[in-house]
Amino acid sequence: MISSVSRPDRGSSFSKITEIVNPNQQESAVTIAALDLGSNSFHLVVARAVSEMSFDVLLKEKMMIRLGDAVSKLGYIDEFHIKLVIDSIRSFRTLAESLGAGELVALATSAFRDAENSSEVVDLIEDETGVSVSVISGSKEAELIFKAISTSVSFHDEVVMCADLGGGSLELMIGTQSELLWAHSFNLGVGRLTAKFLQRQDELSAKDIQKMRRFIHETLLPYQDVASSFSPAALVGSSGSLLNLGRIAVSYLRPNIDPKLLEDLNQVSVKRSALKLTGRKIIKSNAQERLAIPGLDPKRVDIIQAAVLVLDELMQMFGFKAITLSEWALREGIILSELEGYESLSEGIDSIRHASVMGVTKRFAWNSFHAEQVAKLALALFDQTVSLHGMSETERELLFYGALLHDIGEHIAMEDHDRHSAYLIENSLLRGFTPQEKWVLVCLGRFHRRGNPKPDFAPFDRLDADWQSMVVKLAGILRLADALDRSHEAVVNSIRVAIEKDHITIYLDADGDFELESFGLRRKRSLFEQTFGTRVTLGLD
Template sequence: MKVAVADVGTNSSHLLLAEAVGSDYRVLDSLKDRTRLGECLDAAGHLTLEGEARLVDALTRFKALSVAAGIPELRVYATSALREAPNGPEVAARVLERTGVYPVAISGEREGQLTYLGAAHSVEFGPDNVLLDLGGGSLEFARGGPEHASDVLSLPLGAIRMTRAFISSDPPGRKEVQALQKHVRALLSPHVERFQARPGTRVVLSSGTAEAAATALSGLTEPGSVNGAHFTVSALGELLERVRTLRTPARAKLPGLERRADTIVAGLAVLHAALELLGAPEVTVSEGALREGMLIEELARFQAYAQGLSVRQRSVLATAERFGANLGHAGQVADLARTLLDSLRDAGEDFPADARSLLTAAAALHETGQIVSQSSHHKHSAYLIRHADLRGFGPREREIIAQVARYHRRSAPKPAHPEFMALPPEDRALVSRLAGVLRVADGLDRSHAGNTHVRSLQRGADGWTLQVTGASPLDLAGAREKADLWTREFGALNLSGDELP
């Protein structure tokens, strides 16, 4: 399985292409784009047309590189610049139209959790770890064990944000830096106990600013990896004071600071103030960050999905992979569809014993037709399923799977469709009901981000109420738009959702 993930930050955007190798992964390619969205925010925080154009340009190149590597699906998460922009959802929708890629704005807490996961697979974590991840717009804190964060905090202390707010001189004045650090301490002070360094705590930094500091402190003159590098907080303070006294052109000549000369003073000042307040004497630098966490989560999600399949469902998975389907999306839709079906059964709806298996197969294969053409791919999917070697499924079962997949989008089943009318009445009813479930499940992952989870499905006097978490605005809109067949088969569907942290 190959995966393409990208993160869109306030300062830069990063693409990572990798493939699964056992329980680990191998990087195939990577690309960085200095989108600098933080420069493209108006006084009210709206992303400007220039910022949107930069984002479109970066994601267009990211998408082209991922497709060239044989990875048709690109998952993109956006952080503070887009999530805080009042017009962020509108920008994301237009970017989808122009690039075919939807940048999902994630919360600062989720950003911290994923960055922690990425860092934990890049440097050795101990029983107690505190991670600081400094971006252009925000600073995330995360505390946890060897792999997962148990406590996460996001504060608006990013390097670009702080440069704009406090640094106006070149070189910056000492009072400017002192005011900035006073602001950092004021915001962090209420949370110190949660993230304070204790005996045995490993404090890890993950950011371009941290890597730049490690390079400058190491004395390296050529670019190289600083993953796992250590330095003391007192050394960081000395570097801050040395860099503060230089003008921007002089800072740009220092190894590691070439591309961060305009924001490095604020970035170092933020980290130094935060680390001093937390009582950290020494830090370790991790090059693993958000995108690595995204990659690890995606691979783990797929492996968990594959391990839970029966023998004949593994045949379905092999078929989906052979036809180039997006396995992450297929697995997510299958999970959502099964959860919805189970909830319908719990509420008293009657389905035959094999309904769950047939729905899982249809969900896994519903987009295989894209290998033929995006246009009418639902019909191409049905054709490919009918003629695929799905071991363990008989002719009747293959036909039901094909038709459920065929009706995952566009027209609902109707008497004018000869293949549908050729089915026995009980199978026509089953196809319509399962397709109604599949359409809603597919809509709930319209962003292909894999973040939506079903909280509850309940029947009431006015129909069904479906509560979900983690869904993006695009996912919620997708489910509502595709609830037509559900309404016909089960009754009206009312949908509500909130974002996962």
């Protein structure tokens, strides 16, 4: 059953939504559908909440509508596109309902803002589909996008600029991990620019390029000083066009890359030099030639040139040498905004990476008592053996998360659970981690129990020599920590490590019998001993 209702006040600015009532839905499951009615395409995400900062995506669907093209030419939404919009939303609503979504939040952006008849179309959509659409301002759009990006990508304690390049507009946002400091919406969407400057031409002339670049520059220029005053240290980009440029550049740099690695580019950084190389190729080619470019989305073949010029001008004006990519954008921001109202989901976790890891552990019937004990012991071992391993806080944090995740494979089976852990980690969405960091976590899951890390394990082979060395060191430490809770009873309260020339002694403060821990250490100490050239024994404080 579907009915329009007034929303309870949960800190949201939206006055009404559509509630989807599913009698078979479990009361404890918070499932929300977000519908982003963009200028290029419509996107649906249906997600089940894990916490305020984490959710499982149940479904993603996209339809290329190109509504912005019609509005740019006509100034309004014509009958053909009205029917297309209504049919699409009706299909999306059916999908959301089938997955038990308790809420469907539909937001419209630039094309609806520009259309003379948007109010009439919004009313017609609700009459025909039962879905209530809110047309949001550019500033609200930027706020929601920033919420998504800052929950998906680690800013590493810096002020960053975020750019979301859609079909109708470019949203620029500047902020820290926890606060949006400045935002502005520009009419520099790729569909809008293509309609304005290409005018049915198959390829750009030098004059076209000059005119479009000048227009982009002059549009951004009045805001250059105020944006620069925040001294953003890095650029983060989201949405289809920027992700596609990143995918093209990565494909160019690594022509033999496993296509699976291109499916999720979250937290991947691409240098401007690589973007310029592929960008020149895109700009100089006709549509047929562009279709042959590895990584290019065929549905973006006619708008990708505008994306090249917007990104290049933006990076040039603000001096950015690379862009980090975010897979999350407006639709995920909608989900996160809605989840903020559910007190039952709040856990006080303010780290993207921590929230993401905890979301994965909950998904797979996690033994929190053992995992947290192993994490505590692993950090104690790390801190007291710095003179041996020489690693930094970065590696320490990865060890912590690897310890929390190491046994999630038991969700599948106890036997070979190390392999199952690696599989689950590799195939889970871990936000805030670079691909290399995620591969480290996969390797820690795989090698926390037995075996030596080696190139026949694909995630290990993807890492360069320095990262591989890190994995070996961290795996050695994790094995010791895991051994010191072999009973899964947390009998070890604390440890003290005494380091001698070719020998270390781990002194235990333990409650009761720790024979299982002693046995476990004898079985699992060899990797640490081989790696650091030292013997390991136990003592009792």
